[in-house]
Amino acid sequence: MLNIALYGAPGAGKGTQSKLLMEKHNLVYIATGDILRNEIAEGTKLGKEAAAIIDKGGLAPDEMIVQLIEKTITNNADAAGFLFDGFPRTLVQAYILDGLLQKLHTSLTCLLSLEVDDEEVTRRLLDRAKTSGRADDTEEVIKFRLKEYANKTAPVAEFYKEKGTYIPIQGVGAIEEINEKLEDAIAIELRKVLFNVVLLGYPGAGCGTQARHLAEKYNLVYVSTRELIRNEIKNNTLTGQAVKSIFDRGELVPDEIIIKLIERKFSKHPEAHGFIFKGFPRTIVQAYILDGLLRKIGSEISCIVDIQLSTLELIKRLDDRSKTDRRMSYDMETSTIVKRLEEHEQKCLPLVSFYQKSREVHPIDGTGDPDEVFALIEGPVERAWRQAR
Numbered sequence: 001m002l003n004i005a006l007y008g009a010p011g012a013g014k015g016t017q018s019k020l021l022m023e024k025h026n027l028v029y030i031a032t033g034d035i036l037r038n039e040i041a042e043g044t045k046l047g048k049e050a051a052a053i054i055d056k057g058g059l060a061p062d063e064m065i066v067q068l069i070e071k072t073i074t075n076n077a078d079a080a081g082f083l084f085d086g087f088p089r090t091l092v093q094a095y096i097l098d099g100l101l102q103k104l105h106t107s108l109t110c111l112l113s114l115e116v117d118d119e120e121v122t123r124r125l126l127d128r129a130k131t132s133g134r135a136d137d138t139e140e141v142i143k144f145r146l147k148e149y150a151n152k153t154a155p156v157a158e159f160y161k162e163k164g165t166y167i168p169i170q171g172v173g174a175i176e177e178i179n180e181k182l183e184d185a186i187a188i189e190l191r192k193v194l195f196n197v198v199l200l201g202y203p204g205a206g207c208g209t210q211a212r213h214l215a216e217k218y219n220l221v222y223v224s225t226r227e228l229i230r231n232e233i234k235n236n237t238l239t240g241q242a243v244k245s246i247f248d249r250g251e252l253v254p255d256e257i258i259i260k261l262i263e264r265k266f267s268k269h270p271e272a273h274g275f276i277f278k279g280f281p282r283t284i285v286q287a288y289i290l291d292g293l294l295r296k297i298g299s300e301i302s303c304i305v306d307i308q309l310s311t312l313e314l315i316k317r318l319d320d321r322s323k324t325d326r327r328m329s330y331d332m333e334t335s336t337i338v339k340r341l342e343e344h345e346q347k348c349l350p351l352v353s354f355y356q357k358s359r360e361v362h363p364i365d366g367t368g369d370p371d372e373v374f375a376l377i378e379g380p381v382e383r384a385w386r387q388a389r
Helices: 014-025 032-042 045-054 062-074 091-102 118-132 139-163 175-192 207-218 225-234 238-248 255-267 284-296 311-321 334-356 370-388
Strands: 002-007 028-031 081-085 110-115 166-170 197-201 221-224 275-278 303-308 361-365
Touching: 002 014, 002 139, 002 175, 014 028, 014 081, 014 175, 028 032, 028 062, 032 045, 032 062, 032 081, 045 062, 062 091, 091 139, 110 139, 110 175, 118 139, 139 166, 166 175, 197 207, 197 334, 207 221, 207 275, 207 303, 207 370, 221 225, 221 255, 225 238, 225 255, 238 255, 255 284, 284 334, 303 370, 334 361, 361 370
Parallel strands: 002 081, 002 110, 028 081, 110 166, 197 275, 197 303, 221 275, 303 361
Antiparallel strands: none
8 A cells, every 4th residue: 555645835836746646646635734624614613613723824733633534544445545745744643644544554655745945835825825815825824834834844754754754855846857756756665665465274275385476476585484493493493492392293383482483584584575474373363463573674464365275175185295295293194184274273263354354355265276276366466466566
C-alpha cells in the first residue's frame, strides 16, 4: 500500500501535485481542509466550530479532524493507498496517523515536502485570493498562517526525518518538473518497501517447494524456521543441543529461540527486498511475534497464502517422504505423522481464523503438481506485489 503525506506551507502547490499523484497511483485523497470546508458548508456543529478558527488562519484542533480522517480511512480499507494533504500538521497528528494506518496493517511510505520560501508562497496566495474568494487569503491571515505553519509543523519534519521517510522536494518551477521530482522520490521509496509473504499449510502440503519458487521469482529471502533449527543442530551449537530432542519429536520449539533465529536471519540480509516465511507463524502468539519482528524493521506482512490438502493426501505425502533422503524423524511411523497433523490442527488452524479477522487469507488447493499449485498461488501474490509497489 502506497501512503504519502504531501507536506508544505500554504500555497506550496500541494493541491495541484496531489491531483497528479492521486490519478497516477489510484490513491484516496484526504485533505483536512476540504473535509472541514465540507463540514462548514453543511452547517454542522463541527463545521461552525471550525469556521471561527479557519477564518482567522488557525489550525483546526486534532479532536475536530481525527474522527473525520479515521472514517475516510476505514471506509476505504481496500484502497491502493492514501494521499494526505494537510495532515499531519503537528507532532501529535503524526502519532495519530501512525495509529490510524496501523489499523490497516500499513504505515506511511514517505512524507514529501514541497520546499517554497515565504515570499513565493505569499505571492501565490495573494494571486489566488483574486479569483478564489477565500476569506483566509488576506495578507494578514497569510502571515499568521505561515507563522503557525513554521511553529507547529517543524517537529513533524523532525519526526519523519528520524524515521528516514522525510523527503524535501524543490517546489519552485513548472508543475511537470516538480511532479517528476515527486515521482522519482516515490519510486526510490517503493524500492525500499519490503514485500513479506506468509505461507501457511500442514506438514506435507508443499509449502517449502512453493516458498522457494516465490522467493526466486520475487527476489525474497526464504525463512524456514525448520531449516534455521536444523542448521543449529547440524552445527552443534548450544541452541541446537537445547532443541534437538524437541525438534526430533516434531514439537514446536520455544518462541524465545525462534525469535533470536529470525532476528539473526534479518540482520544477515539488510539488502533484502522482502522475506517469505514458511513454518512461522504456527500459533496466534507467533502471529503477534511476527508482527513485532517486522515492525522492528519498519515492515509488515504483505500477503498470506494457505495451502490446503485433505488429511488422507497429507498422510500419503508424508509417508512417501519417509522413503526419501528428505525424510524427517517424525515421518517414519504413521502414528507419529498423525500426531503431528493433529497437533497442527489444534494449534495452527486457529491461526488462519485469527488472520481472517483482520487480513485477507488466500486459500489455495494444493492437490495438483507443484507447477499447478504455483500457478494458483501466483495470482494473489502478484496482486499483493503490485499493490505494495
